[in-house]
Amino acid sequence: MKFCSVCGHEVHSTVPPGDNRARFCCARCGTIHYENPNMVLGTVCTWEDRVLLCRRAIEPRYGFWTLPAGFMENGETTAEGAQRETVEEAGARIELGPPFAMIDVPHVNQVHLFFRAALLDPSFEPGPESLEAKLFREDEIPWDSLAFRSVTQALRWFFADRREGTQSMHTGAVGPRRSPS
């Protein structure tokens, strides 16, 4: 950020009075520009014993598999956003269930929230951000080709819950992916 989005003047980074962090501040109009984390909303959609994954048609992680998910938009609830992203990315008709996994991703200033969902039918078609959408049994999941650590974590919790016959809320955090050695 170099310019004030309200008046167009240059901003500078300084700690505002009464605050304890540096913010981008405008010396002309006085606006303080706060920057805060974003929520990413997604689903684990099931059909019989299989779950729906999408292969990414966009960067980052082009070609890797992920759960349908994306940034929460203004004016919607978390459930509405998770449903919307599942339609946009997988073209899936679903019945949304409760959230079951909340994962902090502080190195990119994000919080990822995944809901349970049931596919209403096994017909779906990938949107423009997906190369393909496909159902996987647990033993078919491409664990080494998943796009994000939060996706791996959510799927691990999902399958562990299913084996144990429970449906709890899971919380945790993930750091950056390690580079392949």
Place this chain on the structure above:
Amino acid sequence: MKFCSVCGHEVHSTVPPGDNRARFCCARCGTIHYENPNMVLGTVCTWEDRVLLCRRAIEPRYGFWTLPAGFMENGETTAEGAQRETVEEAGARIELGPPFAMIDVPHVNQVHLFFRAALLDPSFEPGPESLEAKLFREDEIPWDSLAFRSVTQALRWFFADRREGTQSMHTGAVGPRRSPS
């Protein structure tokens, strides 16, 4: 938003290629300025059978009672943010527990997340954003003087759980407060 924070040129609201929503876009440098909801993190802190409330020293809702809570900051986890806000607003030393209430507040583009917490001692002191901080038994809660509907909802869930001896995760949404008639 009137000006591009990257290059200072005027922005205009338009639907970018491949998107389905209007965004503020810069015709000079091409930056798309996304605007997304913020997370508010807070705690229900207990000492024996009482919970900690703070009376707001700032607008909105100056003088009304609230749970210690505030905007999540970049670089922190949800748990770290809830702990930080409790220190900043109430000067309380706590042991943080799990999140138990997630409340969508779509009319202000926010998601409120409240954690359970235990006070390590009953000494605390309000920060600059609080007029006072005080412990309340359930029958002493100033229900008609609470600042926000999400605070009312979180406290209702908290006391219902305590009566039933359960500790589940609650999710819901609140709309705008009704004006007093």
